[in-house]
């Protein structure tokens with residue numbers, strides 16, 4: 001992509017409304033635009049990152065056996081009356097009426113709709129386990145939307161829902177999602193720690209929040225340093241092996257980890273060796289729940305068991321906030337110059353800077369580098385604009401692409417480029433041929 005053809009509305013000044021780094025950097029890098037309190041448009045650079053985050057989530061959900069569907073944003077209130085949540089959920093629900101005067105709502109979550117789908121089609125335990133998910137916009141009328149897309153009113157959620165015949169099956173489904181989450185966040189360059197959590201309005205008896213560690217996180221977290229060393233399962237992990245899944249979950253839930261609400265300051269925490277205690281701040285990026293028959297009983301979602309009797313189905317739900325994740329990654333990965341994207345979700349692989357547009361050598365050499373890198377399979381943002389060099393460098397650092405290829409008139413004549421690694425700031429001059437090899441090794 002040529003920068004001259006792109007839409008990248010960079011802000012030179014720090015926006016006053018932004019209280020935290022990720023919000024400030026997302027506004028400055030032209031990723032999002034606020035349209036109303038807690039409601040945002042995603043501009044091209046932001047949309048690209050959001051899509052990459054969603055694709056990683058999707059790949060890992062599919063690998064774990066979940067099936068993608070699409071449920072609507074607007075839901076009939078009657079389903080929520082059946083589950084009993086229409087009144088319980090209170091003012092967080094945005095309620096509307098259609099022209100016939102029917103009560104509708106903008107979904108804050110989808111347990112009711114998915115239970116309705118299930119009860120219409122599934123009759124027998126033979127069709128289980130089943131896990132259906134979608135990636136869809138949600139609306140929660142939060143009293144205090146803040147920190148940009150970190151806590152917004154409209155936000156994107158991946159929500160998966162599992163259905164099993166009994167508690168044991170439901171636990172196996174829970175474990176599969178647990179392991180899929182470990183892989184998902186690692187692929188985004190994040191260290192996520194599962195912590196026992198309160199179930200809130202979703203309900204149920206078992207729940208974990210996945211918290212990523214970031215100095216400016218919303219919640220205080222307390223965990224054992226052992227978490228920093230536990231291996232994350234690789235891509236070949238066998239999701240059909242229930243006991244392997246259970247072992248991974250056991251390993252990831254043994255050391256102490258708790259958010260403030262569940263913290264046991266004078267009990268278990270006090271027993272952990274002083275130098276293993278790790279008290280920091282974190283951001284909740286995922287939340288998984290087992291709630292058994294909470295929705296299936298009132299909504300009549302039952303299947304026939306092997307003994308021919310009917311049983312209400314055991315359910316769990318599994319959320320990740322992709323829009324929040326974009327901000328969370330920035331909180332975890334930035335420096336004084338801007339964002340430092342982990343490779344897996346960077347909007348482009350490489351930023352190419354032509355330092356002197358208008359110079360014949362520089363133009364043709366930069367053009368050649370751009371074309372060759374693109375055809376080698378790298379997604380490049382090519383800064384071909386007439387701008388001060390300082391401002392070009394500042395923009396590239398701000399938007400945080402993993403590698404920069406910098407081309408000046410002298411290098412162009414010698415067939416050389418400068419490669420800058422955004423994270424380490426290390427810069428190296430090399431021939432363009434060597435640069436391609438170098439880049440292939442890094443990205």
Ligand code: 5CA
Pocket residue numbers: 108109110111140142149150151152153154155156157158159160202284285286287288289317318319320321322323324
């Ligand atoms: N139905 C369940 C799981 S599918 C559910 O709604 N869970 S949740 O309430 O914990 O939300 C799931 C994830 O959505 C959270 O972990 C968080 O990453 C994201 N999320 C929740 N509220 C917001 C918000 N106001 N802004 C941005 N992301 C949010």
